[in-house]
Amino acid sequence: MLSVKRRNDEYDLLVVGGGPGGYVAAIRAAQLGKRVACVEKGRTLGGTCLNVGCIPSKALLESSAKYHECTAALADHGITAEGVSFDLKKMMDRKETIIQTLASGIDFLFKKNRIQRFSGIAHLLDNRMVQITGESDVKVHAGAVLIATGSRAAAIPGVDFDGSRxxxxxxxxxxxxxxxxxxxxxxxxxxxxxxxxxxxxxxxxxxxxxxxxxxxxxxxxxxxxxxxxxxxxxxxxxxxxxxxxxxxxxxxxxxxxxxxxxxxxxxxxxxxGRKPCIDGLGFTELGGRTDRWGFIEVDSCWQTSLPGVYAVGDVIGGAMLAHKASAEGLACVEKLFTGYGHVNYRALPSIVYTHPEVAFVGQTEESLTREGVPIKAGTCSFKANGRALALGDADGLIKVIAHRDTDRLLGVHMIGGQAGDLLAEAVAAMEFAASSEDLARVCHAHPTRSEALQEAARSIEQAAIHQ
The missing domain is CATH 3.50.50.60 (FAD/NAD(P)-binding domain)
Known part of the structure; x- marks a missing residue:
């Protein structure tokens, strides 16, 4: 049997955008044995999240938190720190080093998985052919195109960005x-x-x-x-x-x-707020549908109105989170090439990395009440938690919401130190359709902050021990 020779400019999948939705999708498709290319207009891969979003903000949050701890928080522990100062340039240099380290890691993964990277701006000529203009200047043919171009900051009426003030x-x-x-x-x-x-x-x-x-x-x-x-x-x-x-x-x-x-x-x-990056893509010119805010409309398989063109991440709206984009990218290519791919949008975690951190998964009490869902809820303050008190970080609480009749977990919400890490247990529990009783009966190590989650679950049935 003769094999059909593939053209050099032909790929099974072309990913437009190298952010957390795009690069993850490209790697997964390559792992599935597909010939994959990715076009990215930025100098480095990783998108907004890595270059000017999630990662640099967390680096600066950590540096500023350490400075604040030295100047304001150590005294409660009997530690006196005098003459403490900070070097803003070093903080920024540290941030840039982290970005470069992670960006080079994605470059390595592209090479490891034999993903062709194109530098430039992509423009859809039709649902199978893409013109790339820039450092790379080529036309690429693809069996499927995945749009993962992300979003950018939105101005507000009467106020525009000037980059200075x-x-x-x-x-x-x-x-x-x-x-x-x-x-x-x-x-x-x-x-x-x-x-x-x-x-x-x-x-x-x-x-x-x-x-x-x-x-x-x-x-x-x-x-x-x-x-x-x-x-x-x-x-x-x-x-x-x-x-x-x-x-x-x-x-x-x-x-x-x-x-x-x-x-x-x-x-x-x-x-x-943020708005989708679709300018110059050629998607709407080909008849691709967007909603009234400009986000690309997709079906349950992330298929757009153009056959063979898919979209994931911020560009389709919903929760604008890097991990949501990655989950969609993985699920989209797995659905496309294996027949199965799924994202449980009711178990998507959200974290605000302030101090204390705010973290939640599932629905809020207000949204469930609006929908007429019968619920029951329990809470636990970190002021009743030995580990939090020992750390000198006892502000905050955990709230667990379950269905009144079935006891199935519907939402877990918390504010407190390391709340983002504590949330992972609740996300896993909701992914496996656990009940509040399941959380209440899991043995949690003592002393840990996670005991507060168990106590909140126990309090639903008025069975909390320490409050």
Whole structure:
């Protein structure tokens, strides 16, 4: 039997975008024996998450937290630290080193899995052919195309980015000096995380949010406690009011807020949302459907309205999380090439890496109540947890929500030190359709913070031991 010779420009899968959705999908497809190419316009792979998002923000959060611990938290442990200072340039250099290390790791994985990387901008000529323009200037044919182009920071009506006074998270991760006054527009994860970095390093931080609460995706009980704790740290909040404009004022600017006094600022960080990156892709010109916000519409298999063209990650909307994009990328190529791929969207974890951390999975009490789902809930404060007290980090609580009749876990919400790590147990439990009784009966090591999760589950049936 004669084998059909494949053209050099022909691939089983072409991935557009080398972020956490795209590069993971490319690697998995290659593992499945497919000939794969990936086109990325950026200098390095990893997308927003690695280069100007998740990773650099966590590096700066860690550095600023260590400085804050030395200046404000060690005294409670009987430790006196004097003359403590920080070197912002070294913090930034450390951040860049981490980015470069991880980016080179993805490069290695592409070479290991024989994935062809193209540098440039992709434009769909049809659902099987893509023009790549830039450092690479070629036409590529593919059996399937996967769009994973991600998202970018969105401006707000009346306020545009200028890269100097009014900035996105990208610029806020690279300030050359600590701003004296920082106004953050948006009280979600990005705004509060970057606000925490600069607050710890000495900035006066004011967060403006159009809603009447912070962290709108979190359970209300967690959001309420977060507001109290962040105010205690020094954050200032203007809630229930929108920013109407930003005007230059000397070397800084003045922020106009609807119905409130204006604010003076050296920098304004817009962190009020993100929009999909589809400009120049050629998707809509070919008849590809998007929703009213510009996100690509897909079916349950991540197939777009164009046959053979798929999309995952931020570009399709939903939870804009790197791990959600990766899960979709894996599931999409596995569905495409093996016939099975699935993402359980009800068990997607979300974490806000402030201190204390905010972490949750599943639905909130408010959303379940709106849907008319009969529920029961239990909580445990970390102030009843021996390990948290020993660490001197006992602010926060865990809330467990279960179905009133079946006892199946419907949501787990927490605020506290290392809450993001504690959440993994709850995510696994929900993935395997566990009940609150299952969590309550698992033996948790003592003394650990995880005991608080067990206590919260026990409290659903008024069986908590330590509270």
């Amino acid at each position: 009014v900035v996105s998270s990208t610029e806020a991760l690279a300030f050359s000096e600590v701003p004296r006054r920082l106004v953050v527009v948006g009280a979600g994860a990005i705004g509060l995380e970057l606000g925490s970095v600069w607050l710890r390093l000495g900035a006066e931080v004011t967060v403006v949010e159009s809603l009447d609460r912070i962290l709108p995706a979190a359970d209300k009980d967690i959001s309420k406690q977060a507001l109290r704790l962040f105010k205690k740290q020094g954050f200032k909040f203007v809630l229930g009011a929108g920013v109407e404009g930003v005007e230059p004022d000397g070397e800084g600017c003045r922020v106009t807020i609807a119905g409130r006094e204006s604010l003076s600022a050296d920098k304004v960080l817009l962190a009020a």
